Amino acid sequence: MKTVFFDIDTQIDFMYPAGALYVPGAERILAAVADLNRRAPLVISTMCTHAEDDPEFKTYPHHCVAGTVGQQKPAITLREKRATLPARGEGVQQLILEKQELDCFSNPCLAPLLSDLNADCYVVYGVVTEICVRFAAFGLLKTGKRVELVTNAVKALDENRAAKMLSEFTSAGGFLTTAGVVDTRAAG
Numbered sequence: 001m002k003t004v005f006f007d008i009d010t011q012i013d014f015m016y017p018a019g020a021l022y023v024p025g026a027e028r029i030l031a032a033v034a035d036l037n038r039r040a041p042l043v044i045s046t047m048c049t050h051a052e053d054d055p056e057f058k059t060y061p062h063h064c065v066a067g068t069v070g071q072q073k074p075a076i077t078l079r080e081k082r083a084t085l086p087a088r089g090e091g092v093q094q095l096i097l098e099k100q101e102l103d104c105f106s107n108p109c110l111a112p113l114l115s116d117l118n119a120d121c122y123v124v125y126g127v128v129t130e131i132c133v134r135f136a137a138f139g140l141l142k143t144g145k146r147v148e149l150v151t152n153a154v155k156a157l158d159e160n161r162a163a164k165m166l167s168e169f170t171s172a173g174g175f176l177t178t179a180g181v182v183d184t185r186a187a188g
Contacts, residue, residue: 004119005040006140007033008104008126008133009048010077013063013070015127020070021063023127023155032153032179034076036125039182042093042117044110045073046126046136049098056101103135114143121146123182125153130161134169141172148175150182 010033013019015026037043048064049071050056064071073096082094099107122140124147126133133154140147149169156162170176 001120002118003041003121003123004114004117005036005043006104006122006124006126006136007037007043007045007077008124008136009046009064009128010073010126011047011064011070012072012074013048013068015074019063021061023157026127026155029125029127029153029155030074030076032150033125036123036150036153036179036182037077037079037094040093040123042095043079044095044097044113045077046097046099046104046132047071047073048100048132050100054100102132103139104132105135105139114140119145121148123148123150123177125150125179127155129154129156130158130165134165137169137174138172141169141174146175147173148177148182150179151176152178 010030013021014023015030016022049066050064052065079094081091082096083092084096084098097104097107097110104110122145124133124137124140133149137147137149149166166176
């Protein structure tokens with residue numbers, strides 16, 4: 001079964017207390033995210049990439065401004081062979097998909113990429129459970145393929161909204177899993 005992993009927005013501004021839009025406790029999922037990324041045959045990592053005057057800043061504080069430290073991914077989450085979309089090459093282990101909106105499907109490269117990859121299953125994790133992870137998970141469900149959300153490798157800002165999202169996700173045909181189960185399956 002061909003599986004593609006999705007690492008959603010695990011960037012310094014979200015993952016660490018000093019970050020501009022810190023998700024409380026997000027640093028505690030970094031080890032699981034790093035392990036999943038390392039074991040993934042291919043991981044697509046979404047990355048918020050905003051301009052200084054981005055319209056999203058009317059809703060959320062400034063974060064992940066292009067070229068800032070906060071916009072970068074923690075080194076532990078990066079693979080050795082990676083490319084930033086739309087660049088592609090042989091032997092790539094990680095693709096970094098930049099996005100200016102909450103929904104990773106706003107990047108026009110994603111839909112054709114998914115078509116090219118023709119995966120049987122998608123594994124989703126990262127931050128924020130009820131926002132960007134939600135967009136990725138539900139967008140991937142629309143492909144008709146199996147979508148698994150790794151519950152111990154996501155972090156929420158609002159636990160009640162996250163619980164509702166997880167319920168809606170499973171009702172829509174998604175599957176909940178843990179990093180240990182994914183790791184066992186990916187390694188086998």
